[in-house]
Amino acid sequence: MSIPLPVFIAIPLVTAFVLPVFGKKGKDAATVLANVATISLLVLAVASIGKSAVYEIGKWSIPLGIDLVLDGLSSLMLLAISVVSAAAMLFSARYMEQYTAKAKYLSLFLLMVAGMNGVALSGDIFNLFVFLEIASLASYALVGFGCEHEELEASFKYMVLGSIGSVFILFAVALVYGNTGALNMAYVSEAIQSSGLNAGLAFALALFVVGFGLKAALVPFHAWLPDAHPSAPAPISAMLSGILIKTLGIYALARMVFNVFGVSVSIGWLLVVLGLLSMVAGAFLAIGQWDFKRLLAYSSISQIGYVVLGIGLGATLIARGTNLAWASLAILGGLFHLLNHAVYKSLLFLTSGSVQMSTGTRQLKQMGGLAEKLPVTRTTCTVASASIVGIPPFSGFWSKLILVWAAVQAQLYWVAAIIVFVSLCTLIMYLKVQRYVFLGELPENLQQIKENRGSMLVAMVFLACLCALMGLLLVPGLKENILDPAVQALTTGVKYSDAVIGMR
Amino acid sequence: MPYALCFLLFMIGLYCAVVKKNMVKIVIGIMVMEYAVNLFLIMLGFRSGGAAPIIDKGQFEAATGQIAAGFVNSSVDPLPQALVLTAIVISLGSLALMISICIRTYEKYGTFDITQIRRLKG
Numbered sequence A: 001m002s003i004p005l006p007v008f009i010a011i012p013l014v015t016a017f018v019l020p021v022f023g024k025k026g027k028d029a030a031t032v033l034a035n036v037a038t039i040s041l042l043v044l045a046v047a048s049i050g051k052s053a054v055y056e057i058g059k060w061s062i063p064l065g066i067d068l069v070l071d072g073l074s075s076l077m078l079l080a081i082s083v084v085s086a087a088a089m090l091f092s093a094r095y096m097e098q099y100t101a102k103a104k105y106l107s108l109f110l111l112m113v114a115g116m117n118g119v120a121l122s123g124d125i126f127n128l129f130v131f132l133e134i135a136s137l138a139s140y141a142l143v144g145f146g147c148e149h150e151e152l153e154a155s156f157k158y159m160v161l162g163s164i165g166s167v168f169i170l171f172a173v174a175l176v177y178g179n180t181g182a183l184n185m186a187y188v189s190e191a192i193q194s195s196g197l198n199a200g201l202a203f204a205l206a207l208f209v210v211g212f213g214l215k216a217a218l219v220p221f222h223a224w225l226p227d228a229h230p231s232a233p234a235p236i237s238a239m240l241s242g243i244l245i246k247t248l249g250i251y252a253l254a255r256m257v258f259n260v261f262g263v264s265v266s267i268g269w270l271l272v273v274l275g276l277l278s279m280v281a282g283a284f285l286a287i288g289q290w291d292f293k294r295l296l297a298y299s300s301i302s303q304i305g306y307v308v309l310g311i312g313l314g315a316t317l318i319a320r321g322t323n324l325a326w327a328s329l330a331i332l333g334g335l336f337h338l339l340n341h342a343v344y345k346s347l348l349f350l351t352s353g354s355v356q357m358s359t360g361t362r363q364l365k366q367m368g369g370l371a372e373k374l375p376v377t378r379t380t381c382t383v384a385s386a387s388i389v390g391i392p393p394f395s396g397f398w399s400k401l402i403l404v405w406a407a408v409q410a411q412l413y414w415v416a417a418i419i420v421f422v423s424l425c426t427l428i429m430y431l432k433v434q435r436y437v438f439l440g441e442l443p444e445n446l447q448q449i450k451e452n453r454g455s456m457l458v459a460m461v462f463l464a465c466l467c468a469l470m471g472l473l474l475v476p477g478l479k480e481n482i483l484d485p486a487v488q489a490l491t492t493g494v495k496y497s498d499a500v501i502g503m504r
Numbered sequence B: 001m002p003y004a005l006c007f008l009l010f011m012i013g014l015y016c017a018v019v020k021k022n023m024v025k026i027v028i029g030i031m032v033m034e035y036a037v038n039l040f041l042i043m044l045g046f047r048s049g050g051a052a053p054i055i056d057k058g059q060f061e062a063a064t065g066q067i068a069a070g071f072v073n074s075s076v077d078p079l080p081q082a083l084v085l086t087a088i089v090i091s092l093g094s095l096a097l098m099i100s101i102c103i104r105t106y107e108k109y110g111t112f113d114i115t116q117i118r119r120l121k122g
Helices: A007-022 A027-047 A072-098 A102-121 A125-143 A149-180 A185-195 A199-216 A225-231 A234-261 A265-287 A292-320 A324-359 A375-389 A395-409 A413-438 A455-474 A483-491 A493-503 B002-019 B023-044 B069-074 B079-109
Strands: A053-056 A067-070
Touching: A007 A027, A007 A102, A027 A072, A027 A102, A053 A493, A067 A072, A067 A102, A072 A102, A072 A234, A072 A324, A072 A455, A072 A483, A102 A125, A102 A234, A125 A149, A125 A234, A125 B079, A149 A185, A149 A199, A149 A225, A149 B002, A149 B023, A149 B079, A185 A234, A185 A493, A199 A234, A199 A265, A225 A234, A225 A292, A234 A265, A234 A292, A234 A324, A234 A483, A234 A493, A265 A292, A265 A413, A292 A324, A292 A395, A292 A413, A292 A483, A324 A375, A324 A395, A324 A455, A324 A483, A375 A395, A375 A413, A375 A455, A395 A413, A395 A455, A483 A493, B002 B023, B023 B079
Parallel strands: none
Antiparallel strands: A053 A067
16 A cells, blocks of 8 residues: 655644644643644554655656655654654643643644655755745744743744754755756756766755754754753653754755765765764763753754764765675664664653653752652653663664774774764763762752653653664564665665656 | 855845844844845846746747747746745745744843843853
């Protein structure tokens, strides 16, 4: 059975516009409807694994019309988006009771999901820009949702840098159109192969790297992230850190570099350097933080570095043409880490939201001894921490192991050493979280707090189970279906165009 | 030459967004950048002495039934105009959101000066 691709965008989009009608009185009905939408998206995303398809919108054949393309990488992104959004939506059902205007929140949430699904599926660079703006605008509004001093300031900062990134991307799209006369990724890729990379296209590629780098918060462009992610409500922090920066930044950048422009040694090294910078700087800055969510936000920058490092290493190895197997290994490590990070970082943000809801604070120094009071939060947070640090049975260990192995195979021993070193820094920051939040003395004013109940716990336990079990994705049988097609989508490089044109 | 001026406009907008201290001026800077890109897109489709890309009966050669060569050589590219329309709508949406956030921030802090709006650090 083939899945009609537009439903991935239509379901959240239509639900988003229906929800505000419910207003204040129909809050519960709106919550149920929004949860139904995200869970049905999860089912569809699972059903789409291992399939590939091209859908021409309005029956306009490409390159005249716009197409949606489902390949291995897109279905991996759809899976990650739907897992995180289903969990975050379940968590918000209870968590967002403390805010007013819940229906509007749910509506913006679904708009963001629609935009991200659109980015993951789009096969047309201008259409990609439009969906990227839908997701970004919804996220700017959600960061400022509380309308307090800090939230508005963070939202404005995020919005200015995000808009500059979007303008850069639009400028690059215009340059690509001017130089190749096409907007469809497959046709642009063909035109670039036949004409080579001239000055205008090289400038466009540079603009794409800066624009998507701003969206992904890679280190020279990261200034907005540590303000924006902690200021948002906890489920939105989970969405932003877990999946938004990956879809809008990493996925779009990888698609451009590998499938449209084609890899070269220099762009590969640029990605490796950006990845290493993000890893090291993010980890050092995170250790010094005393705000729970701010620490998690800096840790996101560091973890995004791993993903970019894996992809960049793969690009370098492909461009050198030495050994494709090692290139696939590096990309596998990067993409697997992307999926893992989506799950455990959203879980960590959800636990931070649970702690904040119970204690009313985010400052590590004002907490302590919560292990007895919040047993479920404590257990899930420990699972997620073990996973992000890389303790063997949990998911984070496997992706980091693959990355180290790929770096050693590529004879870049110093890169492998930095990966291990940043893992140690990660260990320090999460030991700090465990020590100050869950162990130690319980302060006087927190004696009365209780564990949160209901849907929040379900969401956290669901993600914790995934953290524990995701290592199984490397088992033969599952690996061929989920991870390998995604890696192949990148390693085939510019042959992507033949595949898309052939499939229609 | 027009392309260089268009790029200059883009850089003026970027300079304004990066250097200015007033929130509203930053927003104006971003908008100038957006308009520079829109102008660039429009110029991509420009053709001096071009005709509207609409085919009616007059554009067909009576003898062969083919589209006349004169029309093919003079019609402008319609796609950039469609792109610019979309881009304008998007930038309008983001402008509305940015200005509303500026107003809410002004209500809270009583100033538009970003050097005085500094509660987030680290």
